[in-house]
Amino acid sequence: SYELTQPPSVSVSPGQSASITCSGDKLGDKYISWYQQKPGQSPVLVIHEDTKRPTGIPERFSASNSGNTATLTIRGTQSMDEADYYCQAWDSTTGVFGGGTRLTVL
Amino acid sequence: DVQLVESGGGLVKPGESLRLSCVASGFSFSHFGMNWVRQAPGSGLEWVSSISAGSSHSYYADSVKGRFTISRDNDKNSLFLQMDSLTDEDTAIYYCAKDFRASSSWNAFHVWGQGTLLTVSS
Numbered sequence: 001s002y003e004l005t006q007p008p009s010v011s012v013s014p015g016q017s018a019s020i021t022c023s024g025d026k027l028g029d030k031y032i033s034w035y036q037q038k039p040g041q042s043p044v045l046v047i048h049e050d051t052k053r054p055t056g057i058p059e060r061f062s063a064s065n066s067g068n069t070a071t072l073t074i075r076g077t078q079s080m081d082e083a084d085y086y087c088q089a090w091d092s093t094t095g096v097f098g099g100g101t102r103l104t105v106l
Numbered sequence: 107d108v109q110l111v112e113s114g115g116g117l118v119k120p121g122e123s124l125r126l127s128c129v130a131s132g133f134s135f136s137h138f139g140m141n142w143v144r145q146a147p148g149s150g151l152e153w154v155s156s157i158s159a160g161s162s163h164s165y166y167a168d169s170v171k172g173r174f175t176i177s178r179d180n181d182k183n184s185l186f187l188q189m190d191s192l193t194d195e196d197t198a199i200y201y202c203a204k205d206f207r208a209s210s211s212w213n214a215f216h217v218w219g220q221g222t223l224l225t226v227s228s
Binding site for chain 1: 141143146150152153165167168180185201206212214215216217218219220221
């Protein structure tokens with residue numbers, strides 16, 4: 001079965017850029033979505049179709065997808081960005097999530 | 107505003123059945139594919155099942171195939187998940203989620219409900 005691999009944790013200082021990677025075989029051939037989940041809350045879509053931000057998502061969120069790796073980048077990271085982030089793709093008719101990355105802003 | 111409200115979770119014993127519901131509002135429900143995603147306590151997200159806008163296609167994770175059935179009633183703006191032969195590994199918060207794009211496949215999960223908790227325990 002298809003797998004997406006994320007680092008368990010990433011730390012960033014306030015105001016700096018944070019990058020979260022998601023790896024999978026020929027991932028660049030698939031569309032990637034990214035979700036943010038804060039404790040006790042439902043996930044929120046922050047990126048779809050590799051690079052697109054839904055309405056209401058701040059411009060500091062951006063993403064790329066090429067080769068075997070997709071990357072979510074948060075510029076000027078704020079304390080409110082501290083959360084778990086999940087990548088997601090479709091492998092044929094099966095939805096696949098990465099294991100999630102906890103972003104700590106300290 | 108787009109809103110999804112799940113219900114039907116609870117405490118059941120292994121081997122029992124349960125039906126989850128998700129009522130949608132604020133968008134043309136019949137035009138969008140819908141999905142169930144679950145999250146076990148302290149764990150990550152797991153896709154469970156998806157259904158097309160007109161119910162012609164449905165898909166399942168291997169972990170639930172043959173035990174769970176997704177369905178929808180477009181007249182009542184409702185999504186369902188019938189869960190049979192439950193095991194403790196099915197314990198999770200179950201979220202319903204709306205496709206990003208209408209009448210399209212393999213979308214992002216755009217809007218999520220608040221989730222409903224299923225606990226399977228003897």
